[in-house]
Every structure is written in C-alpha cells, then in structure tokens.
Amino acid sequence: MTSHPAISHPALAAGRAAVITGGASGVGLAAARKFAAMGMRVCLADVNAEALERAAASIEGPAVVTVPTDVSDPASVDRLRDAAYAAFNEVAVLMNNAGTSPGGGPFDHPEGWRRVLNVNLFGVINGVQSFTQRMIDQHRPCAIINTGSKQGITCPPGDTAYNVSKAGVKVLTEGLAHALRNTPGCQVTAHLLVPGSTFTGMTRATSKPPGAWMPEQVIDFMLPALAAGDFYIICPDNDVSRAIDNRRIQWAADDIIRNRPALSRWHPDYRDAFAAFVAPLPPVP
Template identity: 40%
Template sequence: MSVFRSSAHALITGGASGVGYSVAQLCLKHSMRVSIVDFNQSSLDIAGKSLKGEVRLIKADVSSRQDWASIREQVGTDVDFLMLNAGIGGRGTWGDEDYFDKILATNLGGVVNGLNAYVPSFKERDGKGPSAIVITGSKQGITNPPGNAAYNASKAAVKTLAEHLSYDLKDTSIGVHLLVPGWTFTGLSGNTPGSEKAKPEGAWSADQVANYMYAKMQDKKFYIICPDDQVTEETDKKRMLWSVGDIVNERPPLTRWRDEYKEEAEKWMKEQKV
C-alpha cells in the first residue's frame, strides 16, 4: 500500500504554486485530503479556486515557530504525507545580513521547524499505515556553484537533515525522501500563479517533477535527483563526483568553475564513466 491513497492526509508547504502545487494535484488525484501552507495570499487564492477536492489552505510563515504551532492546531497531527517544500531565492553578498537571514530562515528554518513539529507524531503513528516525509533540496546544495552562498548553504544543510532523518527512521515504516529538482519552471524562475509566461526550452514543468518524484517514491528511493531537458542523469552524477573529488584529491573548492582547472574538468567530464 502506498502513502498516496484514499483518505490519507497530505501537508505541503509552499503548496500554492510550483512543485508543491503539482504534488497537491497528484495527492488529490489519489483522493487524499490536502492541507496547503503558503505565505503568498494571492497564490493561495488562485490555488483555492483551481484545486478540486478536500483542500485546506493556510497562510503561514514556515520560518516562524509560532506559525507552526498554529499549523498543527489547524491541521492536526493525523498527517500521513509531509512535504517540506517552501523555499525562496534571492541574491546577495558578504555583508548583506538580510540576504542571509531571509534565505536561511525560510529554506533551512522552515524545514527544521516542520520536522520538529511533525516527526514526533509520525513516530507515534508508525505502523498505522504508510507514511512519508519529502524534503525539497536543490542541486546547488550538492554541486555548490559559486554566486549564491546563502541559498547553496541552506540547501546543503537541508540535504544533511534529510539524510539524518532517513537514518534515524530506518527501523520504522516511515519513508524519507530528498527531492532534488533540476531546472524547473516555477515561481523561482518567473512562473508565478496566474502568469502566462511560456516555459523555457530545456526546463521541466512542475508536473514532470511531481510525477518523477512519485515514481521514485514507489521504488523507495531516498535520493530523487531529477534530470531536465538539458541535463541528463549521467551529467548530474559526473558533476557530483567531480565536486566530491575536490575533497578527495585535495584540490581547492569549486574547481569546476576555476580557470586553472577548466580544461581538466571538461576532459574528465567527457571521459568519466558512471
């Protein structure tokens, strides 16, 4: 039996748009009850009009513990599928305190708060039916491209949290999964709810990510590393291996982007087999 089943209860943060919205649609297709948490009221309003089924909409800030207490009060603890998906982008640099505070508070704090709010109840209800926790990460938290330190750090920390959670729950029936989308046409790339902007060539739609996640969850995979129409699974694996190689081979960090390593990295990427 799958967590995607009739009458099961899903709680999705960042669920009023993008990947979260597509996963909400997926849950509703399986006749699940869905609670959506989002900070954007206009996105919630559009979602409320377009989603069909048993849906609860909650405006909340996932970085706030007080808001999470309110979420628990409204939603209850009978959650079978928890998706911690809320996240924000942004650009900044060293000395820009707001840049670091906002991104880390939402992308990392929102996951920490959500896990602390619901993991205990998941453990209490273990064995009463299939359950699962999905945390949305990013390839930037794995390969760590330069230019967005706060975002990359937040997603690297989220990856670590998900890995520890998976280990800590290994002797339970609770599935834990790290969803890592590729290039996806969501609000972070201009596809806000109500927008008529066309999907860029090469990007995946949020529905494609949701369907890929669903298939990998059925196979009980923890790491759900999504390709897109520009980057293959093989290329992703090579990029990750090269990044780890910086440590193993005692190179400087982020050598994929350093001029003195450019030719070596490109040659390795062409020749490496995975």
Template identity: 45%
Template sequence: MSSAAAVFAKGKTALITGAASGVGLAVAKVCASHGMDLHLIDNNESALKEAHSSIQTKAKISTHKVDVSSLSEWAELKSSLSSTKLDFLHLNAGIGANGPWSDNAYFRKIIDVNVMGVVNGLNTFISDFDSNSSSPKAIVITGSKQGITNPPGNPAYNASKSFVKTIAEHLSFDLAKSAPSTSVHLLVPGWTFTGLTRGDAKTKPDGAWAPEQVADFLYQKMSEGKFYAICPDNDVDWETDRKRMTWTMGDVVYERLPQSRWREEFKEEATETMGKMKLGPKQGDAA
C-alpha cells in the same frame, strides 16, 4: 513490503508547504488524484485561494497562510489541525535571492525560510511520523542541485540546500530504526519553470521541466523506494548530473581547491575528466 508510493491513497492526509504554486502545487495535485485530503500551506493568501480552486478532487482541502520561518505560526497551525494526523509531509517552501557577503539580511532571510522552515516543520509534526505504525507514511524535503554541486554565485542559498540535504539524510537513517513505515525522500528538481526560476519569462524554455514533471518523477522514485529523487531536465540528463556530483566530491578526495569546476586552472581538466568518466550502474540497474 509495499512501496513508499503507497502513501498516496484515499483517506490519507497530506500537508505541503509552498503549495500555492510550482512544485508544491504539482505535488498537491498528485495527492489529490489519489483521493488524499490536503492541507496547503503558503505565505501568499491569494495564491492559495487560486491553488485551491485549481485542484479537482472530492477530498477535503484546507488552506493556511503560514510564514514557515515562524515557529509560533507552525504551533498555531498544529493547534488548528489537532484532530488530524498526517500521513504525508512535504517541506517544500523556499526562496531564492542574491546578496553580497556584507549583507546580513540576505543570509538571514535565506536561512530563516529555507533552513528553519524545514526545521520548524519537522519540530512541529515529527510526532505524527515517529512511531512504529503499520500504515505507510512519508516525509519529502525539497533540496537543490546547488546544495550538492555548490556552484559559485549564491552562497547562502547553496548552504541552505546543503543543510536540508544533510537533515533529510539523518532523518531517513533515524526513522528507518524508530518508524520503519515512514519513508523519507530528498526531492532535487532540475531546471524547473516556477516562480522561483522564471524571472520575467512568460513561456517555459525548452530546456526546463514543468512542475508537473517533477511531481511525477517524485512519485516514480518513491514507487522505486528511492531516497534521492534527483530530477533531470531537458538540458541535463542523469548521467551528466552523476558526473558533476562525482567531480565535486573529488575536490575533497583529491584536495583540490573548492569549486574547482569553475576555476580557470581546473576547467579543462574537469571537462576532459567528466567526459571520460565511466560510472558504474545505479542500485537496481542491470550490471
């Protein structure tokens, strides 16, 4: 059986949201390097033009200004691509924002883009994937570590990324039965220097990864047949991520208060326990 990365091939067609910059653009360039045709989706038309110009390829590229929170705009996109069948769908578009519990608009904006942007994309294009084709296909959804470890400070964003994690897991399970040639992957970047995270900074901090590193990591994990592509960065390695995720799940298992790692009464215990954790090998690792 070929690896999931076999979808990156000349003649295949990719559609990527949030493709005008950051991780989306970096993944688009990986697709282009393999000769794939590209449909780049973003809500920033001028940035889309710049992204198009930055991609070196002889394959076809089209750009489409779409508000991913609008199902009607997805329907218009589908109609404009009616002669095209997708092989690779990357639902990557997302926003970050902060707001108080009393700010309904903050919650709605985050959910509309980060949650419904993914749901709308799946509703619109799942028919391109939900069949038992022999040709390899793939769907990638971009999540966040905040949707797994749930740190305090941004409940709407964390909840939105927890939602897409759950959606991706269900999609993987369902398509494994109905469309086994379609692989599903949850891409979880670490600290990545993008428009979402950089603020006013002009230079990438030493601890952050570049978007290109995230795209390369996704390709590596797809080559290994992994569903979860949880990226490290230059400050946080994979073992640290594993320990943090393990502690977080322990809040449920051991009936601690939620977000215990950040509560004063648990901080010392959390630090000491994670420091002593001996986690078993990952699937595929040597014992």
C-alpha cells in the same frame, strides 16, 4: 531504484492526507493537484493567503484546506500542524517545500542570508520538528519529503546563501532518514527531492526556458522514486541527464579527496579537465 517498485508509496493512498508548504505555486501546487487526483485530502500552506485561495480553487479533490503559514516561525508551523490534524485527524505526507531566493554571496547581503536561511533551512527544520513525532505515533506508513537543490550538493558560485540553505536541507534529511529507520516500530520514511531546472514562481524568467522542466514533470518523476523507496530523488531536466549530474557530483566530492581548489569545476586551471571528465557522456535524449 529497485527493479520492481510498488505502484506507489503506501502513504500515497486515497483518503489519506498530505500537508504541503509552499503549496500555492510551483512544485508544491503540482504535488497538491497530483495527490488530490489520487483521492488524497490536501492541506496547502503558504505565506501568501490570497495565492493560497487561488491555488485551492484550482484543485479538484475530496478535501482541500488552506492554512496561511510562515514556515520560518516555529509557532506558525505548529498552528499548521494543529489545523491539519483537526481537519484530517492524521498526516500521511509532509512535504517541506517552501523556498525563496536570492540570498547573497559569501560577504554581502546579510539581510538576504537571513531571509533565505530562515525560509529554506529553518522552514524545513521547523516542519520536521513539529510533525515528525506525531506522524511516528500514528503507526501507519507515512512520508516526509524535503525539497533540496543540486546547488546544495555541487555548490556553484553565485548565491552562496541559497547553496548553504539547501546543503543544510540535505544534511538534515539524511539525519532524519537515519533516525527514522532506527526508531523501533517507525513507519515514516524520509526523502530528499532534488529538482533540476524547473520553471516555477521562484524563477525570474517570464517564459519557460527550453531546458527547464515544468513542476508537473518533477512530481511525475518523484512518484515512482517514492514507490521504489529512493532517498535521493535527483531529477533530470531537458538539458541535464542523471549521468551528467553524477559526473558533477563526483567531481565536487573529488575536490576534497584530491585536495583541489574549492569549486575547481569553475576554476580556470581545471576548466579543460572538467570538460574532459564530462565529455564522454551521451547527450540528453
């Protein structure tokens, strides 16, 4: 993060417009409320029309529109784009945030795989492909924020399908950022939002685990990172600091460099070595 960040990303300004998928709950709804409080106009998209209307009723802002959207369907995302431009005549912020789980392990639950990949990965691809050129053509500062996951970086065993979907979002967003900064005259930036443990509608818990952040904390962390121009916005939580995340990410990369067994962090032969690698870190404040 730069030492003297701007107050906010130039796309986040009163009177400008944001489109948020997965906007009926969780991080998406928290972002919508924050953007609206900044004076932005907001277009909420979600597959659940009733939840969308309830979410819209909870937002105080200059203009809130809702568009029921299946992000896995390119035509549905195109309709979302057209509705947003019809309502606001521009899109300053696109937040590809819709997600689902669970998926499945490496060789089970093929139906879960298809559902998770269609929403988590192709939902983001559809959003990027539908909106990006139109946003570039506005010739104004804009931002595309794609919601990833630490599971797409360190890939813990369990829900391999979810890991694959979020790893794909990471790679897609990296490629998008590179393409945008090499497009002459482009004023659109791309950012990968990577929440930590967050209590949202996707979690199965009925009450917030002590270690989890609330969605509003994720957005409060995201805003100054956007202002600073950060691409990787990796959020801590109440249990995991950025220093711990850095060690976990470094260990995962070293599996390749050192030719260790895949996912060695969870391999019994490397359990003690990983614990020693992380142990010198101070506790979460």
